[in-house]
Amino acid sequence: MDKIVVADNVWILVSTAFVLLMSVPALALFYGGLTKVKSILNTIMMVMVAFGIVSLVWIVYGYSLVFAPDIGGFIGNLQYFFLNSIKPSDAAPAAPNLYHYLFIFFQMTFAAIATALMAGAFVERMKFGAWMLISLLWSTIVYFPVAHWIWGGGWLGDIGVLDFAGGIVIHETSGLAALVGAIILGKRKEPIMLPSSLPLVAIGTGLLWFGWFGFNGGSALAMNAQAVSAALVTTLAAIVGGIVWMVLEWIKFKKPTSLGLFTGIIAGLATITPASGFVDVFGGIVIGVAAAVVCFWAVVYLKNRFKYDDSLDVFGVHGVGGMLGAILLGIFAKEDIGGANGLMYGGGAGLLGKELLALLVVGIYTIILSYVIFKIVDKTIGLRVSRDDEIEGLDEAIHGEKAYIKEH
Template sequence: MGRLSKALNLLMLIGLLESTGLAFAEEKTPPKIDTGDTAWMITATALVMLMTLPGLALFYGGLSKRKDTLNTIAMSFVAFCIVSVLWIVYGYTLAFGADIGGVIGSPAKFFLRGVGVNSVADAAKTIPEYIFVAYQLTFAAITVALISGAYIERMKFSAWVLFSILWMTFVYLPVAHWVWGGGFLASLGALDFAGGTVVHINSGIAALVGALILGKRREMTLIPNNLTMVVTGVGLLWFGWFGFNAGSALAANGLAGVAFINTNTAAAIAAIAWMTTEWLLFKKPTVLGLASGAVAGLVAITPAAGFVNVLGAVIIGLLAGIVSFFSVAVLKPKLGYDDALDAFGIHGIAGILGAILTGIFADPSINEAGKGLLYGNPKQLLIQLLAVAVTIVYVAITTLIIFMIVKALLGLRVDVENEMEGLDESQHGEKAYNL
């Protein structure tokens, strides 16, 4: 009997050692890259790239005057190119590197040093880090490009190039780190699933500040030169937005599915809401209004896409369509600022709205990381309000400083003759239409 007891104890000891060893081995096993997640994130990255080129470029280009079409497109094009280079050099590491004081990331990965074929980012452990780098690059690029809509038809192209470099460096990178890179807003618990704060409030406030500094265009009337191009651009933006929002799940999973359906729902209801409001007030439902409403809905659902249920998406889309319409049709004329393509009126306003509503409608049954006011957590709404306020103040002040630097070095506006001639010929020596 004693021998049997000793044998059982020995077996138990061996089992304990084996289980400990297995647990230790599991801890040391590096994260496994998932091919399904990787395939989806490569696709999502390409979709978000499509949003800038050609989506936003066509949308903005079709809205501008015929003599300024190419210059407007070029502003989006060059922004994408500039950010693509700077992101690899220092953008990625400062936005997503190890946190330094809650303010900025570590410079350890300059020129992607230390990023290997099989390495993964802390935020996305089932896809190659190179894919995460590229995905986040496309977000930075479209954020800079969005701002240009407020500056078209009067800003020197050289000034825009320098502004893009400085703004990405001193505005986008810190804000992205605060919210997504482990900075102080992330530590407070601010929710931003796909860029309501980082992309849309960021770009919208910069658009407003720049429009005020640049002053009004000499020909403020804006009749789109090509509405077909506008609708094509919005269609490409909507299509690409699935990569923007659903891709922010960083995996091919149920959360991506929620973000996907929420994105489509909010865009559709906002387009209908804008169109209906315009129809009731001005007696005609314009195609431009329908397109603008869709963009407003896409913007507003962006911070909430992976946190709210479908009913929340409907309410967010409905409010986005109505509020953004009045910001463009009533607020802008009343205040008199020249936000040419309504970068602030749509992206800024809908971004603020979406960020705040996320704090109300975040449903923990959709995403346990978010619990809003309606689900018993009023603190989340206060955190969202704080994140919005901090972002607005920082972006406004820093954008103002950047404009002062650009003005001192290059000047901001083209001269009167060049503006009247059109920026296509005066800045590029080309025409969009040689008819």
């Protein structure tokens, strides 16, 4: 009997397009608008080139390392190298209701955006070639193994760790790697950075939010009640995160800014991601509040306390948000939503303990391997542009272009 479900495939194909939109152009515009005018094109290119490199690597061997039968629970084998032996009409082993190619395509966009997210921590001072090499190495050495552990039949998934759409697999790994890289790279020569275009940030925020319907809703891997619930709680967390962040900023700095609203929305989206398919409306709202409060603290206080230059707050918003969401999943998960009860609904501390274990293991692995990758690249081709290039701006220094040209 044919297991392929047409409606599910339509929804996941649309979701795939949504997640692709999150990087190209949403994340590129969001990051670009936050960057100085003289490096905006470089920032956009960093996002887009990372997306392209990781997508190609995914097809060659990434999918196989994540979803092929594994070696000791750690990493998949090379059964699907270059998608060997897979026919377009085959059903996906991990999702028999979907065409295999579609499942591969959907997961490709997740791998690509996980790497692209890091770029925001390094803008205005990293060599473009170094970033391309890091994109290749980091996706291979960090993202693929972690994704296999939780989503591909690896050991963390086997013990019951849950991560609906990537709070641990994507946001924790990219956030921690961004922090490690930013510390190794060092501070910018011109650390005060006013956004080049808040309207671009607004457009990027809206497109990211739109794309998150595919990111979280599509992670149900079917057109079902869980997908709809995930999309709804995602939107609620974004709304609440944005409003609460704006109010916190209003209280501390005496003005409610558009940038604060936009940042709170993204924090809410990142934090609900691991829990979106497991929590109800109440859980989504609580997670939105927690996202704003904790990520605001990370961006405003923690960053200032330790003086690291995470340019666009990748760690403070995505890293902290993703880890917080995984913890709150262990508390607010509800069985009639996603099949598991968290601490609040009588499930005991078992699920929370598994989430904490995963956060610890993935965190240590990510920090150590990311440090090694950045150090190797720094010692070989170098991480940082020259002082003159940094002051001139990377658009002209590296790419020979300007974002905006005045007519004479």
